[in-house]
Amino acid sequence: MTHAIEKSSRTTRRSLLQAAAGVAGALSLLGLSGRSAQAAKVSQAAVGYQNSPKGNQNCANCRLFTAPNACKQVDGVISANAWCRLWAKAS
Numbered sequence: 001m002t003h004a005i006e007k008s009s010r011t012t013r014r015s016l017l018q019a020a021a022g023v024a025g026a027l028s029l030l031g032l033s034g035r036s037a038q039a040a041k042v043s044q045a046a047v048g049y050q051n052s053p054k055g056n057q058n059c060a061n062c063r064l065f066t067a068p069n070a071c072k073q074v075d076g077v078i079s080a081n082a083w084c085r086l087w088a089k090a091s
Contacts, residue, residue, distance in 0.1 A: 041075040047084040049074060054083040063090040 059065045060080035064072045064087075071078045073086055 041071070041073055044074055044076050044084070047074055047086050049078075049082060049084040051079055051082050053081055054087070057087045057089075058083055059087075061090050062086075063088045065090075 058080065059071065059078055059082045060067075062071075064074070065078065065080065066072060067080070069077050069079065071084075071086075074084060
């Protein structure tokens with residue numbers, strides 16, 4: 001009977017290790033998909049992008065603007081003198 005208990009505990013440890021490996025793999029996949037979602041940008045049309053400023057609001061003084069011609073949230077080439085609905089004052 002001792003042999004049966006030892007065999008049962010080996011199976012349990014093996015199953016536990018296999019399950020842990022499966023969980024680790026799933027977590028790494030979820031981590032990759034999370035980063036992909038963060039990297040996605042919205043289209044210029046979706047945010048009402050326009051090639052002229054709105055009053056004193058323009059991309060150059062927006063916290064999302066990345067010089068010389070990009071945005072952290074909007075896809076495509078972005079003019080420093082443009083504006084969109086995501087504008088947020090740079091600090």
